[in-house]
Amino acid sequence: LTLALVAAASATGSWSAVVTLPDLGLVAAAEAGLDLARVALVPDVASTQWTSVVGVMLDTMDVVVAGPPPYLRSGDARRLSSRAREREAVLVVLGRGGRAWSDGVDVRLAVVGSRWLGPDQGHGRLEGRQVEVLTGGRGAAARPHRVRVWLPMPGGGVAAEGCAGAELDAGIDGVVAGAVAGAAG
Amino acid sequence: MSASSATRTLVVWCPDWPLVAHGVPAEVPAAVVHANRVVACTAAARAEGVRRGVRRREAQSRCPTLDVLAHDPSLDARAFEPVVVAVEAFTSRVEVTRPGTCAVATRGPSRYFGGDEMLAARVRGAVDGAVAVLLDGAPGVRVGIADSPFAAAVAARRGKVVRPGDSAAFLAPLPVDLLDLPELTDLLPRLGLTTLGAFAALPEADVAARFGTEGTRAHRSARALDDRPLVARVAPVVRCAMVELDPPVERVDTAAFAAKAMADGLCRDLAEAGLACTCIRIEAETEHGEQLCRVWRHHRVFTSSAMADRVRWQLDGWLAQRAVCGCTEGPPCPGGLACPNPAGGTSGGLTLLRLVSEEIVPDDGRQQGFWGGTSAADERAGRGLARLQGLLGPEAVVTAVLGGGRGPGEQVRLVPWGDPREPARPGPPGGSPPRCGPEVAGRPRTGERRARRAAPRTAVPGTRVRSAGRSPSPSEVPVWPGRVPPPSPAVVHRHPLPAEVIGEGGQPVGVSGRGVLTLAPARISVTGGPWAAVETWAGPWPADERWWDPAVHRRRARLQVVTVDGCAHLLTLESGRWTVEATYD
Numbered sequence: 040l041t042l043a044l045v046a047a048a049s050a051t052g053s054w055s056a057v058v059t060l061p062d063l064g065l066v067a068a069a070e071a072g073l074d075l076a077r078v079a080l081v082p083d084v085a086s087t088q089w090t091s092v093v094g095v096m097l098d099t100m101d102v103v104v105a106g107p108p109p110y111l112r113s114g115d116a117r118r119l120s121s122r123a124r125e126r127e128a129v130l131v132v133l134g135r136g137g138r139a140w141s142d143g144v145d146v147r148l149a150v151v152g153s154r155w156l157g158p159d160q161g162h163g164r165l166e167g168r169q170v171e172v173l174t175g176g177r178g179a180a181a182r183p184h185r186v187r188v189w190l191p192m193p194g195g196g197v198a199a200e201g202c203a204g205a206e207l208d209a210g211i212d213g214v215v216a217g218a219v220a221g222a223a224g
Numbered sequence: 225m226s227a228s229s230a231t232r233t234l235v236v237w238c239p240d241w242p243l244v245a246h247g248v249p250a251e252v253p254a255a256v257v258h259a260n261r262v263v264a265c266t267a268a269a270r271a272e273g274v275r276r277g278v279r280r281r282e283a284q285s286r287c288p289t290l291d292v293l294a295h296d297p298s299l300d301a302r303a304f305e306p307v308v309v310a311v312e313a314f315t316s317r318v319e320v321t322r323p324g325t326c327a328v329a330t331r332g333p334s335r336y337f338g339g340d341e342m343l344a345a346r347v348r349g350a351v352d353g354a355v356a357v358l359l360d361g362a363p364g365v366r367v368g369i370a371d372s373p374f375a376a377a378v379a380a381r382r383g384k385v386v387r388p389g390d391s392a393a394f395l396a397p398l399p400v401d402l403l404d405l406p407e408l409t410d411l412l413p414r415l416g417l418t419t420l421g422a423f424a425a426l427p428e429a430d431v432a433a434r435f436g437t438e439g440t441r442a443h444r445s446a447r448a449l450d451d452r453p454l455v456a457r458v459a460p461v462v463r464c465a466m467v468e469l470d471p472p473v474e475r476v477d478t479a480a481f482a483a484k485a486m487a488d489g490l491c492r493d494l495a496e497a498g499l500a501c502t503c504i505r506i507e508a509e510t511e512h513g514e515q516l517c518r519v520w521r522h523h524r525v526f527t528s529s530a531m532a533d534r535v536r537w538q539l540d541g542w543l544a545q546r547a548v549c550g551c552t553e554g555p556p557c558p559g560g561l562a563c564p565n566p567a568g569g570t571s572g573g574l575t576l577l578r579l580v581s582e583e584i585v586p587d588d589g590r591q592q593g594f595w596g597g598t599s600a601a602d603e604r605a606g607r608g609l610a611r612l613q614g615l616l617g618p619e620a621v622v623t624a625v626l627g628g629g630r631g632p633g634e635q636v637r638l639v640p641w642g643d644p645r646e647p648a649r650p651g652p653p654g655g656s657p658p659r660c661g662p663e664v665a666g667r668p669r670t671g672e673r674r675a676r677r678a679a680p681r682t683a684v685p686g687t688r689v690r691s692a693g694r695s696p697s698p699s700e701v702p703v704w705p706g707r708v709p710p711p712s713p714a715v716v717h718r719h720p721l722p723a724e725v726i727g728e729g730g731q732p733v734g735v736s737g738r739g740v741l742t743l744a745p746a747r748i749s750v751t752g753g754p755w756a757a758v759e760t761w762a763g764p765w766p767a768d769e770r771w772w773d774p775a776v777h778r779r780r781a782r783l784q785v786v787t788v789d790g791c792a793h794l795l796t797l798e799s800g801r802w803t804v805e806a807t808y809d
Contacts, residue, residue, distance in 0.1 A: 042714060054605040064806060065624045065636045067712040079609050079641060080622045092612060099608025101601065153790040155808070158762035160744060164709055165762065165784050165792055165808060191711045 043190060044131060044148075045102050046072035053077070056096040059084050059106035060133070071191070090115050097128050104131045146176040151185075167192050230371045230449050232388065234330045234343065235380040236311060236351055237366045238304075240264050241324025245303035246293050247358055253287050255280075258295035265290075298640075300324070303358060310354040314347060325380075327373055340369045340385050370394065374445035378402055391448035396421025403442045408435065420446040463501075464580040465490040472511045472573025476539050479574055483535035484528075490579055491528040495587065500525035502607075503583035506538050509576040516542055519582060535579065542574075609641045628704045630767050631782075632794070632806050633716045706767050708782060713794055713806035720803035723795060724749045725785075735781040735797050739766040748785060748793070750804055756787040764797070 045055050046068075054077050057063060061082040069075055079100070084092050090111070096103045097119065123130045151173045157166035167189055174184045238244055242256040242264040253272060255265035257280050265274045265283070272287035284290050300323035308326055311318050315333040320326045330343060337343045344367045351365045368379030371391035378395065379386050386394045398420050400412045417423045424446040431443040441451045465486045473479045494501055502525055507517040520534040612621050622638040627647025629635035639645050725733045727743035734742045741764055747755045763783035770776045782805070783795045792808035 052601070054601055061718050062715045064632055064712055064714045064716040066626065066632050066716075067714045068624075069626055070710050070712055075624045075626065076645065077605075078623060079605070080624060080638065081612065081616070081620060082622070082638075083620065084616070088616070092616070095608055095612055099604045155760075155786045155790065155792045158760040158784055158786060161741070161761060161763070163762050165711065165786070167711075168792075168808070 042068050042071040042073065045104060049073045049077060049102070053101035054079070054099075055102035055104065056081065056100040057104045058092055058096060059089065060104065090119065093119060093130070094122060097122050097126055097130060100128060102129045102131065104133070106133055146174065149173045149175075153190075230391075231373065232330045232334070232369065232371050233327050233373045233376040234334075234340075234347065234367065234369045235321075235325065235327045235373070235376040236307070236347060237368070237377070237380040238307065238324045238351070238355060239364055239366070240266055241304065242295065242300050243293070244355060244359055245296075245300045245323070248291065248293070249359055250364065252291060253289055254291035254293060255283055256293045256295050257283075263295050297323070306354040306357065307351055310350040311347060313350060314343070321377075325377070327376065330369055334369075344369055344385050370448065372445070372448045372450055374451055375448045392421075392424065395446060395448055396424065400446075403445060405438065405442055408439060408442055463490060463493055463584070464578055465493070466576065466578045468576050469574055472575045474573040476536065479539045479577065480532065480536040483539070483577060483579070484532040486577065486579055487528045487531035487535065490581065491526070491531065494581065494584065498587055499584045500587035501531075501581040501584055502526065503581070504531060504534065505580040505582050506535055507576075507578040507580065508539070508542065508574050511572040511575050514572075525585065525587065531579070535577075539574070630704060630707050630769070631796075632708060632712050636716075706765060708765070708794065711808070713792075714809040715807040717804060717806060720796065720805050721751050723751070723793075723802045723804045725783075725795065725802050726755075733802075734800070735764050735766065739764065739781065741783075745783070745785060748787065748795070748802075750793070756789060756791070759786050759788045761785045 049055055049072065052074075055073070056079045058081045060080075063080075065075065068078070079096075081092060081096075089105075093103060093105050103123075119130060122128075149172065150170050152171040153168055154170075155165055155168045157163050168191065170188050170190045172186045172188055174186065175181070240250070243250075243254055243266050246254075246256070248254045248266060250267040252266060253269040253274070255262045255269050255274055257263060260280050262274060262276055262278050262280065262283050264276065269283070269287055269290055272290075274283045274287050274290065278286075280292060284292070304320065304323040304326075308318055308320055311326055311328060314337070315328050318326050318328050330340065334340050334343045337346055348365055348367045351367070355365055366380050366383040368376050368382065368384050368386070370376040370379040370384075370386040371388060375386065375391040375395055378398065384394075396419060399418060400409050400420055400423055402420065403409055412418070412423060417426075423443065426443070428440070428443060432440045435442070445451045467482050467486050469479070469482060473482070490501075503519060504526060505517055505519050507515065509515050518538050520538070526534075609621050619640050621641040623641055623645065625637050625639055625645045625647045626635050627637055628649040634649075637647055725745045725748050727733050728746045729743075731743065733745045736742055745758045745761055747757050749755045761783060764781040765783075766779070766781045769778045769780075771779075778798065780796050780798045783797070784792065785795055786792045793804050794806040794808070796803050796805040
């Protein structure tokens with residue numbers, strides 16, 4: 040889900056940074072549409088430096104994806120959010136993000152169910168997946184939504200199912216407007 | 225450089241630098257290879273007959289235990305920096321000829337340190353110390369001094385100090401090959417000129433008429449004259465501007481007014497030298513002797529008004545708070561986030577204000593691309609990453625390059641930011657569907673044979689090219705049959721997680737020599753966790769890679785498994801153990 044979010048921005052030539060996610064599948068990132076030449080990776084960050092590294096990245100990058108922070112005071116979290124808003128950057132924090140992010144998050148996305156299509160008892164291969172995404176947050180995104188998405192579609196790409204597409208776009212736009220999203224999955 | 229000028233030069237030469245940079249001691253047979261040719265090798269490899277310029281296979285056949293390392297010019301240069309710093313302790317103008325060799329003019333330092341011999345011994349000691357950090361064996365650094373850069377380089381190879389005036393005689397009996405100009409050194413012996421002395425004896429005008437500019441320069445080298453001026457590297461400059469305030473200033477606006485003039489002066493100074501500043505340190509002293517300092521950084525370069533703004537903001541903070549800063553005793557505060565008491569203030573008026581440029585960069589203007597090219601965002605991102613590299617070290621900030629490979633992890637190579645982006649193995653660009661994935665191969669009946677055929681057609685020793693009986697041209701990319709098909713997993717475990725796979729009856733599942741599962745998987749457990757029932761599965765896809773090389777030979781079988789809770793894993797069986805290589809998240 041995260042990769043799909045970042046890919047939309049990367050397609051327009053934005054820079055993105057990935058902090059403390061050493062296990063991220065970069066081939067999958069390229070398949071999702073990320074331009075790897077414009078993705079900076081900082082795989083190992085000491086927990087004391089997490090805030091300053093994310094801060095520097097927010098100053099210079101358009102999209103910052105960060106792994107779960109070690110421990111964060113809510114003041115630091117608020118400061119990072121406002122820095123993102125001021126620079127018109129997007130901070131995507133994976134995992135629950137601790138209590139620090141509990142109120143400051145603009146959009147919250149969570150995968151609540153997923154179903155893979157493709158393989159059978161020994162035949163075929165993984166082809167596509169349908170996931171159910173629960174959105175929430177504050178402001179325009181406060182009303183919880185349940186969206187079914189193909190992630191990825193058989194043959195690549197992302198698509199919403201049925202008429203839910205408009206709502207999904209709105210959700211992603213909200214994120215790009217300078218938000219902090221806590222996404223699981 | 226006049227017609228007969230000669231700059232007495234000291235040359236430091238670290239033999240086999242690319243290997244020292246990799247941390248390989250001279251006793252281990254190893255070679256650094258670029259474009260399939262040996263670029264450098266250790267003394268142990270040389271004793272076995274490995275030479276510069278031989279092909280990799282030739283080198284490996286002469287010395288079967290040879291360690292082959294990839295050529296990495298940026299690593300060489302980075303590793304050489306401590307050596308340059310060690311030499312810079314003696315004199316400020318050091319020329320880095322190439323990683324592994326640097327030169328300085330000896331006139332001043334030689335007198336100061338008590339003669340050429342003493343200087344050479346001291347420099348060797350200092351450089352030995354700097355190299356010993358990289359290497360636990362004897363580094364074998366050599367230092368030579370002679371009347372011209374070329375003669376000094378030759379003297380350094382022999383570890384000799386040539387007395388003033390003797391350089392031409394020192395060079396005279398040596399072969400012309402040392403000039404390192406293949407066209408010229410091929411021709412001269414055929415003209416009967418085998419030594420540098422014989423070449424130097426020719427009249428200069430005749431050499432110029434016959435061999436042109438290149439020849440004239442070689443002729444000057446052979447006569448121990450300057451063939452080119454030493455190009456010293458620009459030592460980092462620190463510039464500062466200072467103003468004493470009398471009477472002590474208590475008000476922000478008064479101090480800011482003084483700071484504005486100071487910032488203007490500093491910026492003008494830098495601009496005259498074609499430089500700009502990206503980081504400044506603001507220091508102040510109060511009438512009670514307190515010293516305050518803080519570092520400010522700009523994501524572009526500082527203009528004078530931006531600099532004055534920073535000073536005003538900082539003074540605002542200091543003068544408004546009136547608390548005592550902990551930075552008064554001891555050495556000057558490192559400033560910025562490292563300041564032990566960031567919420568410091570002053571207890572009196574300011575008497576001194578100083579602006580120091582901490583980080584200076586060449587001012588290359590700010591012209592942005594009209595169409596394409598580097599955009600403002602690219603530049604900004606580059607600066608941010610450079611800053612992070614300063615914070616965490618050059619290896620901590622990387623970008624990824626996709627190359628060839630079968631598993632999802634093998635296709636990625638991480639390159640430190642700023643190094644050239646080249647894939648580890650040639651392959652189709654990422655994201656393109658494989659022409660011959662496992663789904664085409666179907667359920668392999670004879671896994672062993674199929675997998676052998678799946679060996680990549682790259683230029684690796686022992687590879688037989690089966691398709692058309694010709695070697696692949698550089699533009700031809702291998703197709704990596706047997707690649708795990710897209711969609712690729714979003715989580716690739718850096719250290720694969722151990723897993724257990726059992727069948728319906730609880731027996732462990734294996735893969736037979738013919739590449740089929742011994743029984744259908746029913747439940748899996750990852751890292752000893754709870755058992756999850758398998759809903760569907762696909763595979764196995766055996767891969768027998770690099771069977772021609774026992775050292776890196778791997779036999780694996782991959783299996784895609786979807787459990788009832790919707791998780792999909794890529795499992796790998798290798799030497800009887802299942803691991804989770806990646807997770808489709």
